[in-house]
Amino acid sequence: MGPQHPSTHGVLRVKLKLDGERVIGSECIIGYLHRGVEKIAENRTYQQFAPYVDRMDYVAAVSSGLGYCEAVEKLLLAEAPPRARVIRTILTELQRIASHLLWLGTHALDIGALTPLFYCFREREEILKIFEKYCGARLTTHAFRIGGLQYEAYDTFEKDVERFCKDFESRIAEYETLLTNNRIWIGRTKGVGILTAADAIAFGVTGPVLRASGVKWDIRKAAPYAAYDQYKFEIPVGTTGDTYDRYLVRMEEMRQSRLICLQAIENIPSGPILGKVGKVLKPPPGEVYHAIEAPKGEIGYYIVSDGTVMPYRVHIRPPSFINLQAFDRMVRGHLVADVVAIIGTIDIVLGEVDR
Amino acid sequence: MAEEPKEPKPPQVPTGDKPASSAPTVSAPPAKSADASAPAGPPKATAPAPPRPPVVLQTPLDNEFVTRVQVKFGAALLEAIQDRKQAILLVDRSRLVEIALHLRDEEKFDMLADLTAVDWPKREKRFDVVLNLYSFAKNERLMVKAHAADAEEVPSVVSVWPTANWQEREVFDMFGIVFSGHPDLKRILLPDEWQGYPLRKDYDILQQDTAWVRENLGIESGQ
Numbered sequence: 226m227g228p229q230h231p232s233t234h235g236v237l238r239v240k241l242k243l244d245g246e247r248v249i250g251s252e253c254i255i256g257y258l259h260r261g262v263e264k265i266a267e268n269r270t271y272q273q274f275a276p277y278v279d280r281m282d283y284v285a286a287v288s289s290g291l292g293y294c295e296a297v298e299k300l301l302l303a304e305a306p307p308r309a310r311v312i313r314t315i316l317t318e319l320q321r322i323a324s325h326l327l328w329l330g331t332h333a334l335d336i337g338a339l340t341p342l343f344y345c346f347r348e349r350e351e352i353l354k355i356f357e358k359y360c361g362a363r364l365t366t367h368a369f370r371i372g373g374l375q376y377e378a379y380d381t382f383e384k385d386v387e388r389f390c391k392d393f394e395s396r397i398a399e400y401e402t403l404l405t406n407n408r409i410w411i412g413r414t415k416g417v418g419i420l421t422a423a424d425a426i427a428f429g430v431t432g433p434v435l436r437a438s439g440v441k442w443d444i445r446k447a448a449p450y451a452a453y454d455q456y457k458f459e460i461p462v463g464t465t466g467d468t469y470d471r472y473l474v475r476m477e478e479m480r481q482s483r484l485i486c487l488q489a490i491e492n493i494p495s496g497p498i499l500g501k502v503g504k505v506l507k508p509p510p511g512e513v514y515h516a517i518e519a520p521k522g523e524i525g526y527y528i529v530s531d532g533t534v535m536p537y538r539v540h541i542r543p544p545s546f547i548n549l550q551a552f553d554r555m556v557r558g559h560l561v562a563d564v565v566a567i568i569g570t571i572d573i574v575l576g577e578v579d580r
Numbered sequence: 581m582a583e584e585p586k587e588p589k590p591p592q593v594p595t596g597d598k599p600a601s602s603a604p605t606v607s608a609p610p611a612k613s614a615d616a617s618a619p620a621g622p623p624k625a626t627a628p629a630p631p632r633p634p635v636v637l638q639t640p641l642d643n644e645f646v647t648r649v650q651v652k653f654g655a656a657l658l659e660a661i662q663d664r665k666q667a668i669l670l671v672d673r674s675r676l677v678e679i680a681l682h683l684r685d686e687e688k689f690d691m692l693a694d695l696t697a698v699d700w701p702k703r704e705k706r707f708d709v710v711l712n713l714y715s716f717a718k719n720e721r722l723m724v725k726a727h728a729a730d731a732e733e734v735p736s737v738v739s740v741w742p743t744a745n746w747q748e749r750e751v752f753d754m755f756g757i758v759f760s761g762h763p764d765l766k767r768i769l770l771p772d773e774w775q776g777y778p779l780r781k782d783y784d785i786l787q788q789d790t791a792w793v794r795e796n797l798g799i800e801s802g803q
Contacts, residue, residue: 255768255769256767256768256769256770256771259769259770261778263754263779264778264779264783264785265785267785268785299664300664302637302664426690426691426716427741427742427743428742428743429691429692429693429741429743430743431693440716442716447719448719509636509637510637511637511638511663511664512663512666512668512723513663513664513666514666514693514694514712514721514723516693523693525693525694525712527694527696527710527712529698537698538698538699540694540696540710542693542694542696542712546746547743547746547747550742550743550745550746579769580769
């Protein structure tokens with residue numbers, strides 16, 4: 226199957242071993258989008274490399290960018306000012322909603338429900354408009370800078386976010402009327418692609434996929450970054466770890482992200498948006514591993530500095546790559562038609578898998 | 581980094597049983613040292629500050645957790661350091677699987693978050709293989725490192741954490757490090773027939789497998 230198949234969300238090739246219609250083994254062939262970003266990083270300065278991380282998970286560029294900026298800040302022993310951290314939190318949560326919306330639309334489309342796609346893109350468009358107003362770009366935003374932000378929030382930023390959040394509550398309800406009790410949807414997702422909690426941990430799976438398996442773990446709570454320690458939100462978890470649970474978990478996560486945004490715009494502290502980090506960044510020699518909760522799971526940056534302006538080594542731990550590894554475990558014993566449901570439910574972006 | 585000269589200051593007081601998060605702040609000046617790298621800042625009113633001593637952020641780590649590992653594995657624990665509040669253990673490559681099992685089962689580092697490598701070509705054993713572990717029970721991270729020379733094999737930890745499978749393949753693909761005991765060690769991101777290991781420091785950024793590019797893409801250069 227693949228590499229050019231509409232349901233693989235990019236260029237993923239899956240070798241399936243079949244017994245009739247039943248899958249008895251699988252192997253993912255990846256690397257079609259490999260661009261060598263880790264090698265590029267070693268030949269760019271810290272700031273020059275920042276836009277490259279947006280091109281990994283290009284549907285959640287803000288989250289990748291936040292992880293990278295925070296990792297370099299940790300390496301520099303610097304911190305972004307409070308105002309920057311709150312604005313970062315708002316944009317990252319909007320990005321989480323946008324990423325989940327894209328997932329929901331395409332996942333439903335793969336399974337055969339055409340309608341949700343149009344609804345999801347309608348709301349996603351509103352978020353992309355906010356990004357565009359904020360920094361001029363919709364997808365590969367490069368919204369943050371090492372040490373804080375480059376751009377102040379524009380005049381109607383809070384109002385735009387608030388209006389989106391107010392509307393969005395009823396919109397999620399709308400998606401749910403289309404899917405949650407839909408008999409076809411339930412038939413195609415319940416009991417499909419079950420991943421137990423023990424398996425999920427053994428395979429290093431993170432993000433909504435891990436939580437749907439019943440592990441209540443979210444880096445926003447476990448090791449709060451940006452401004453997450455200031456807000457109240459719940460971590461939804463599933464029970465069975467099937468495709469339907471992962472659907473429910475992501476739906477609830479969108480609601481929680483909405484609540485975080487609403488809390489954050491209540492009180493955006495005033496003050497500078499860019500900390501004092503200087504224009505030439507030479508982090509003291511050493512290494513950091515910094516991870517944040519991206520929409521798809523833990524995105525980690527392992528950066529080694531040798532004290533020069535260019536990183537000695539950057540390694541990116543992409544959630545899509547690691548989560549995809551559990552695909553074989555999830556797909557065994559299911560029908561060929563379920564394969565597309567399972568690829569969709571892991572929520573991968575091949576730009577991030579291949580880097 | 582592990583081969584850096586050690587911090588000359590006396591080691592800090594041993595802390596509780598938590599290696600990473602509860603360890604006291606590293607003795608280097610926090611936050612301010614970032615400015616050390618900044619170019620001439622705007623305010624130059626005061627006399628030029630005396631040259632700052634080089635910032636060394638790697639300090640020896642000594643706490644109950646390290647002692648437990650030390651007691652259990654003795655000389656196989658080569659070094660325990662702390663860098664920016666992160667615990668880093670350097671262990672003997674040949675006992676990596678044994679140590680990994682102990683850390684997983686006894687110390688509850690149940691998830692391998694990340695596995696990668698770093699190339700230090702000037703060093704006698706040029707590669708660092710770096711494992712990033714996470715413990716759900718303790719909410720802590722731990723870095724475990726092993727050194728390997730060019731042709732030396734590193735024991736595979738796939739039997740301990742299945743997630744290591746693709747990650748070791750990626751390290752093999754990019755660095756040419758062979759993991760002994762890996763169930764299916766082959767390239768993962770690059771084409772199977774590709775010659776060379778791109779993330780080695782002696783592989784130039786513009787370098788490529790010209791023969792492969794010519795044969796498979798029908799062009800002279802991918803650049």
